[in-house]
Amino acid sequence: xxxxxxxxxxxxxxxxxWTYDLRRFLYSHIDLDEMNQVLEVGxxxxxxxxxxxxxxxxxxxxxxxxPANLHLAAALDLQSDFTLGDAHSLPYPTNMFDMTLCHFLxxxxxxxxxxxxxxxxxxxxxxxxxxxxxxxxxxxxDYPDELDVVGKWQQESLxxxxxxxxxxxxxxxxxxxxxxxxxxxxxxxxxWSGGNLLEDWSNEWQILENDYSLLAEKIHNxxxxxSLDRSHxxxxxxxxxxxxxxxxxxxxx
Numbered sequence: 520x521x522x523x524x525x526x527x528x529x530x531x532x533x534x535x536x537w538t539y540d541l542r543r544f545l546y547s548h549i550d551l552d553e554m555n556q557v558l559e560v561g562x563x564x565x566x567x568x569x570x571x572x573x574x575x576x577x578x579x580x581x582x583x584x585x586p587a588n589l590h591l592a593a594a595l596d597l598q599s600d601f602t603l604g605d606a607h608s609l610p611y612p613t614n615m616f617d618m619t620l621c622h623f624l625x626x627x628x629x630x631x632x633x634x635x636x637x638x639x640x641x642x643x644x645x646x647x648x649x650x651x652x653x654x655x656x657x658x659x660x661d662y663p664d665e666l667d668v669v670g671k672w673q674q675e676s677l678x679x680x681x682x683x684x685x686x687x688x689x690x691x692x693x694x695x696x697x698x699x700x701x702x703x704x705x706x707x708x709x710x711w712s713g714g715n716l717l718e719d720w721s722n723e724w725q726i727l728e729n730d731y732s733l734l735a736e737k738i739h740n741x742x743x744x745x746s747l748d749r750s751h752x753x754x755x756x757x758x759x760x761x762x763x764x765x766x767x768x769x770x771x772x
Contacts, residue, residue: 522725524591528564530726534623535566538652541707541765542570548703548767549647551575554617558582560606560638561624565592567651568599577617582609606634611641618642620649625693626677626686635697639770648699649767652707655687662758663751669744670759673727687764699768707763720752
């Protein structure tokens with residue numbers, strides 16, 4: 520199943536909702552009033568760039584490698600400056616930005632150390648580099664236990680797509696190898712209301728179906744697990760937790 524840019528926009532919006540409180544925490548540690556130019560690497564359809572524009576007056580730039588998603592971003596966010604490009608070789612001059620960040624990007628890139636080094640290159644001395652959220656599917660928790668296989672399928676599918684499904688636990692290593700200073704690493708907590716948890720179910724399974732298309736020959740009783748997941752969300756006892764790490768640091772002279 521091919522997802523459209525609008526489908527991806529819904530997914531990116533869902534991810535941004537999950538990490539909303541974390542971003543507020545990270546932004547609170549940074550003097551946003553001193554920011555003049557900010558870059559989001561891997562901006563997708565512009566969900567985070569639009570939020571950045573709502574927070575401060577800095578000029579926001581976005582870069583992504585997918586033309587269709589970037590086209591939608593430009594249509595949705597008329598304030599930011601979007602560029603088609605590769606995160607491994609950013610098409611910007613050295614020291615251009617006051618802050619460079621990414622959100623669910625490093626798991627997809629071939630060389631995350633090189634990407635963070637590039638983010639540092641285009642950022643001024645003492646400017647911030649932030650990985651707002653990077654998941655670690657190796658630590659995924661599914662409850663009830665019968666649904667544990669859903670997470671195992673997803674992790675295998677991500678590896679087949681070239682993603683590092685355990686990138687979260689590597690953030691400290693990556694930021695240190697990129698020679699940043701004042702590095703801080705943490706993990707997003709999980710909160711559940713205990714009530715009906717169906718809000719994200721449809722979008723979640725749309726993405727899972729896309730991910731699992733590579734494993735179609737191995738998956739049995741697909742509709743059974745989909746129905747089981749829905750049932751437990753309705754009952755309010757479904758737990759799905761993927762440890763999601765963040766990291767930030769400063770560019771050294």
